[in-house]
Amino acid sequence: MTISVPDDVADQLEAIPARQVSAYVTDALRRRRASDDIRAALFAAGHRDYDYDPEGAARRLANGRVSSEVREAAIARLAESTGRSVDDVRADLDRQAIR
Template sequence: MTTVRLTVSLPEDVAGPLKDLPAGQVSAYVAEALRRRQLVERMQDALTGAGHRRFAPDPAEAAALREQLHVPREVRDEAIARLKSEGVLPADWQPRR
């Protein structure tokens, strides 16, 4: 895999924990974080394409909305199946019940 060297500026509260990582692990940590964010964005695009409204990727906001909204199990299962078929979710992914 080809790598690209970048210089970025981060807020102190974000960069602080990176200083505690072992030497050579910062790039792997940042790459994993970016991959997770890209997965969230692909999932949001798939859900938006399926007619669902877009939500901000804020865990606290998402938890509050889950408390307010009830999605029938068959609708949830259909959405999960679609995301798996589009390659957004791994084929073996299972939701928490």
């Protein structure tokens, strides 16, 4: 397989030992796929991407609570896409909400 990448990416790949480039690219693509799956699950749960805006985020959080049904559906989808249990995903999200 042959791919073309911008010079800055090529420089990063050239810094990796030749025998490890395929593993590095494979890991990067798998992480990207997991990230895309999580982003899709969050989108399905009513979350949107926003520019960095802490004050606006606080307003949206106060005004945009999702229903428990939508939250549980998103948690189930996240658990499935990450291979984790629903209880673990829920516990992580609850811990993050407290912070």
